[in-house]
Every structure is written in C-alpha cells, then in structure tokens.
Amino acid sequence: MTPVSKSDSIIIVGAGAFGLSTALHLAQAGYRNITVFDKGAEIPSPFSAANDVNKILREALEAWKTPLFAPHYHQTGFLHCVSEAAPQKAVNTLNSFRASAERHPEVRKHIVPIDSRDDIIGAVRQFQDGSLPGWKGYLNQYDGYAHSSNALKAVHEACIALGVQFILGEAGDIAEILYETPTDHANHQTRKATGIRTRQNTTHNATLVIIAAGASAPNLIPSLGTQIVARSWSIAHIQLSAAEASSLRGIPVTYARDLGFLFEPEPATGLLKLCPMGGGFVNTDPATGVSRPPDALADSGFVPAGDGRRLRRLLAQTLPGLADRPFVGERLCWFADTADSDYIVDYVPDTSRSVVLLSGDSGHGFKMFPIVGSWVRSLLEEGDGNQKVLRWRWKSPAVDLAGNWGDAVSWRVGSSEEFRDIRASRS
Missing domain, CATH: 3.50.50.60 (FAD/NAD(P)-binding domain)
Structure with missing residues (x-):
C-alpha cells in the first residue's frame, strides 16, 4: 500500500x-x-x-525557542536535588540525569553543583527560610518550563x-x-x-x-x-496574593526527586503548582486487566492523602510559610503509560x-x-x-498488569496504587 x-x-x-x-x-x-x-x-x-499551567522542559528546547512556541517557554532553570531521606533509587536517578546533562556539549556549560543548603540559597534566595535538609544535586540553568x-x-x-x-x-x-x-x-x-x-x-x-x-x-x-495503561499523578495548587506571587517570580523548577516538584507561580492567576513524586495510580478493570481513566472528570478531583503529605513536606523544606496553606485545584492527571x-x-x-x-x-x-x-x-x-x-x-506482546506494572521504570520512585482503593479511603 x-x-x-x-x-x-x-x-x-x-x-x-x-x-x-x-x-x-x-x-x-x-x-x-x-x-x-x-x-x-x-x-x-x-x-x-x-x-x-506548566510542564517541565528538558528536551526539544531549540524547538521551544522557535516563534510559535517561544512565548510559552520560560528558561527559569531546573533545580534537581534529593533530600537526606531519599531512597537510593532516587539518588541513582538524579545522578543519571546529571551525567547526561554534563555529557551534552551545550548543556554542561549551564550546570551548577549543589552540595549544601548554602549553595541553594545562593542560587534561589526565595528558599532562605527553608530547612532544605541534606539537599544535594545540581542546578541546570539551561532548562525551564512551558505554560x-x-x-x-x-x-x-x-x-x-x-x-x-x-x-x-x-x-x-x-x-x-x-x-x-x-x-x-x-x-x-x-x-x-x-x-x-x-x-x-x-x-x-x-x-x-x-x-x-x-x-x-x-x-x-x-x-x-x-x-497502554491509564496512570495518574496528583496535581495541587496554592493560591498566592499578587505580592506573594511576585516574590517568587523567576524561581527555577524545583524538583526534590524523593518528594515532588514546584514551579514559579503563574503570572495571570498567582497559582503555585505542586506535584508529588510517586508511583501513581491505575484504574484496573479486574475482568480485563486494562486500566482506563474514570468516566467522569469529577471523579478525579482530589489529591490522595499520601501525596498531600509529601507536598506538605516539600513546602516545609523550601517555602515553610506556605506549608499549611489550603490546596486548590486538586486533581489526578491521567496519562497514557507504557x-x-x-x-x-x-x-x-x-x-x-x-x-x-x-x-x-x-x-x-x-x-x-x-x-x-x-x-x-x-x-x-x-x-x-x-x-x-x-x-x-x-x-x-502485551505485559501483565499484576501488582507493580511500570514501577521498574528507572526514574519513578514508589509503587502503583489502585484508584478504587484511594477513592474508597476518602469515604
């Protein structure tokens, strides 16, 4: 044909x-x-x-700088760390990402080592009140995010x-x-x-x-x-005042590999987006073994308790003044996983x-x-x-969904959970 x-x-x-x-x-x-x-x-x-409102960018950056896409690309940098409590898998993943960046002839010029809390405060003054316990990694000034x-x-x-x-x-x-x-x-x-x-x-x-x-x-x-398996991760936001949002303008995408990540606030709304790190959630049909998204968007309008705790720890270690603020715009974001x-x-x-x-x-x-x-x-x-x-x-051939399907992916920390279980735990 x-x-x-x-x-x-x-x-x-x-x-x-x-x-x-x-x-x-x-x-x-x-x-x-x-x-x-x-x-x-x-x-x-x-x-x-x-x-x-935003997604991390680490690849295709030259294409993001072309006229159609450039207005939506923000080169704030990418602060990539692990805390003192990080499991070895998280440390290994960070080291793998760092080695890849340092091999790139263009990117490696923009890599700044992060070996202490002082290194972070020197690069991101907005985190000066954060404890940042044992945080180590690197700052990649070449990367950023897109709206x-x-x-x-x-x-x-x-x-x-x-x-x-x-x-x-x-x-x-x-x-x-x-x-x-x-x-x-x-x-x-x-x-x-x-x-x-x-x-x-x-x-x-x-x-x-x-x-x-x-x-x-x-x-x-x-x-x-x-x-293809439907998997979801949590998203939450904190509503900031105009002054609070302005004070955080320009912070890098901040990713604690064992906790989660956050972005600079969206200028138009003052929303600070937060995402926890974990294995995610699947919605498996016991009869077929296939995971599909829930039928109604409203069914996914929440953040599971464990993810909420991880986000509170992330905030307590970086922006402690926001650690107890209520979450808004909570939801599970479903995607196609392999x-x-x-x-x-x-x-x-x-x-x-x-x-x-x-x-x-x-x-x-x-x-x-x-x-x-x-x-x-x-x-x-x-x-x-x-x-x-x-x-x-x-x-x-298709793979078996039993137990921990997809958990072995190198950059993921944590194990999958069933959507029906976390939904039941809310009631």
Missing part, C-alpha cells in the same frame, strides 16, 4: 499535545484534508493531560489558520473506528479503516485515522491490551496502514510538543510503512 497522499482525508482523534502537534506538522507539510475530533468542548481540552495550556491554544490557532478543521464537544466524542469487511490474505486477516463513528451516531469517512487519545486509546483500539516509559508511534497491526497509534506519553511527553507531530509525518512518508525507531514500534 502506498503512503497516504496529501489530498486524502485524515482524521485525528484527540486534541491534546500529541494530536495538535500532529495536525500542525501535517498541515505545514501540505496535507490539506485534516479533521481533529475531541470530546472536550474547547481547546485546551479538559480531557488532555497537557491542560495545565502548557497557552501553548496548546497557540497551536490550535495555528492549525485553524492552516485549514485544519476541529469538531469538539459531544459531536467530537468518538465511539469507534469503522472498518471495511476484513479480508483473508494467506489466512492472515486484515482490515482497512474507513473512518469513525461518533457517540451521536454520525459517521465521518477518512483514508487514515490517527489515534492520539491518550489514556483512552484502548477504548478505540481494543487490541492494545495492556500496552511499561518502558517510551512512546508508541506506529501503524496498528492488521489495519492495512490505515490506523496510526500515537501514544505512550508516560507523564513526560509534553516536552516534545513542538516536534512529536514530525514523528508521525516521518512514519507516513516511509515507503515501506515500518517505524524505523525500534523503541516506538507497537509493543506486543
């Missing part, structure tokens, strides 16, 4: 970071018939893991200007991919997608369907099994190269927002249809 032509109809399911980036890169490359569907009523979609929701809005507008169509809300809620009747080629059954059907029972035809639906991808591609924490950018097997899966952000994919769509374009334009990056291929 020849690659999709630039006049063929292309449907992208999902208007989060991966879907929007794909629409942008394909439209910029001259693909003229692109429609993006999302069940969220607006962009950024409330169902997107990237609908947030993620604003970046999504900017790319959405750019896509519209390039002729991309968007169908949002109830009309954009996809029920299934539609296929032709399967054919038998040498006893190996194949089928070809013809489009999608919405939950309003409306059919839209397409030559190619790209699924960028995050943690909900298994709903549309059942053959994924447990290759066992090896790597992406899937590949054709779905046995679909005659008519369905592409773009998934596996594993909680760290947003940093690639400016370039991830180029990976899809490269796949489409490979004449033989094979994903040349081996680690991004379809990840069969």
Whole structure:
C-alpha cells in the first residue's frame, strides 16, 4: 500500500499535545484534508493531560525557542536535588540525569553543583527560610518550563489558520473506528479503516485515522491490551496574593526527586503548582486487566492523602510559610503509560496502514510538543510503512498488569496504587 497522499482525508482523534502537534506538522507539510475530533468542548481540552499551567522542559528546547512556541517557554532553570531521606533509587536517578546533562556539549556549560543548603540559597534566595535538609544535586540553568495550556491554544490557532478543521464537544466524542469487511490474505486477516463513528451516531469517512487519545486509546483500539495503561499523578495548587506571587517570580523548577516538584507561580492567576513524586495510580478493570481513566472528570478531583503529605513536606523544606496553606485545584492527571516509559508511534497491526497509534506519553511527553507531530509525518512518508525507531514500534506482546506494572521504570520512585482503593479511603 502506498503512503497516504496529501489530498486524502485524515482524521485525528484527540486534541491534546500529541494530536495538535500532529495536525500542525501535517498541515505545514501540505496535507490539506485534516479533521481533529475531541470530546472536550474547547481547546485546551479538559480531557488532555497537557491542560495545565506548566510542564517541565528538558528536551526539544531549540524547538521551544522557535516563534510559535517561544512565548510559552520560560528558561527559569531546573533545580534537581534529593533530600537526606531519599531512597537510593532516587539518588541513582538524579545522578543519571546529571551525567547526561554534563555529557551534552551545550548543556554542561549551564550546570551548577549543589552540595549544601548554602549553595541553594545562593542560587534561589526565595528558599532562605527553608530547612532544605541534606539537599544535594545540581542546578541546570539551561532548562525551564512551558505554560502548557497557552501553548496548546497557540497551536490550535495555528492549525485553524492552516485549514485544519476541529469538531469538539459531544459531536467530537468518538465511539469507534469503522472498518471495511476484513479480508483473508494467506489466512492472515486484515482490515482497512474507513473512518469513525461518533457517540451521536454520525459517521465521518477518512483514508487514515490517527489515534492520539491518550489514556483512552484502548477504548478505540481494543487490541492494545495492556500496552497502554491509564496512570495518574496528583496535581495541587496554592493560591498566592499578587505580592506573594511576585516574590517568587523567576524561581527555577524545583524538583526534590524523593518528594515532588514546584514551579514559579503563574503570572495571570498567582497559582503555585505542586506535584508529588510517586508511583501513581491505575484504574484496573479486574475482568480485563486494562486500566482506563474514570468516566467522569469529577471523579478525579482530589489529591490522595499520601501525596498531600509529601507536598506538605516539600513546602516545609523550601517555602515553610506556605506549608499549611489550603490546596486548590486538586486533581489526578491521567496519562497514557507504557511499561518502558517510551512512546508508541506506529501503524496498528492488521489495519492495512490505515490506523496510526500515537501514544505512550508516560507523564513526560509534553516536552516534545513542538516536534512529536514530525514523528508521525516521518512514519507516513516511509515507503515501506515500518517505524524505523525500534523503541516506538507497537509493543506486543502485551505485559501483565499484576501488582507493580511500570514501577521498574528507572526514574519513578514508589509503587502503583489502585484508584478504587484511594477513592474508597476518602469515604
């Protein structure tokens, strides 16, 4: 089968970071018939893991400095440490990150060793009241963060200007991919997608369907099994006054590998974002072993008690004046996880190269927002249809979800917990 032509109809399911980036890169490359569907009523979609005030950036930074993305990139630096209570796995991860940065010919010039509390106070005066017990690591002045929701809005507008169509809300809620009747080629059954059907029972035809639906991808591609698992991490905020927010302006992204991380406050709202470190939460169906996000966003509108305690410790050690302030905007952020924490950018097997899966952000994919769509374009334009990056291929056989699926990923500290258990503990 020849690659999709630039006049063929292309449907992208999902208007989060991966879907929007794909629409942008394909439209910029001259693909003229692109429609993006999302069940969220607006962009950024409330169902997107990237609908947030900020995300850590450590990669693709040159792309973040290009005109479309630069307004949303903030090079505040990245203070990466462990406390005196950190487990060895956290220490090893920090050392691995540091070694990688120090090997980079450009980044290594921006690495500042952090060997004591005085080193931190010298670099970040706002932490002068913090105890910072045993904190050690490094400050990478090359890195920073992006205002993620604003970046999504900017790319959405750019896509519209390039002729991309968007169908949002109830009309954009996809029920299934539609296929032709399967054919038998040498006893190996194949089928070809013809489009999608919405939950309003409306059919839209397409030559190619790209699924960028995050943690909900298994709903549309059942053959994924447990290759993609819905996992969540907690997010909380503290509402600061204008004066408090101003006093923290310019602080680096501060990541205690064993506790969590925080950002400079969002200028428009004064919200200080906090995220705890841990293994995260899965929502496993006992009958199938597949983890999917809860049906209603409201079900995830809380921070589990253990995560809340970690955030209080993070604040007590850095900004103790805020340690007892109430949390606002608490929620669990669901994302598409893979066992090896790597992406899937590949054709779905046995679909005659008519369905592409773009998934596996594993909680760290947003940093690639400016370039991830180029990976899809490269796949489409490979004449033989094979994903040349081996680690991004379809990840069969599926793995077993039992117990600690995904916990072995090197940079994660802690073990998975079941969503039903933490939800029950609140009642």
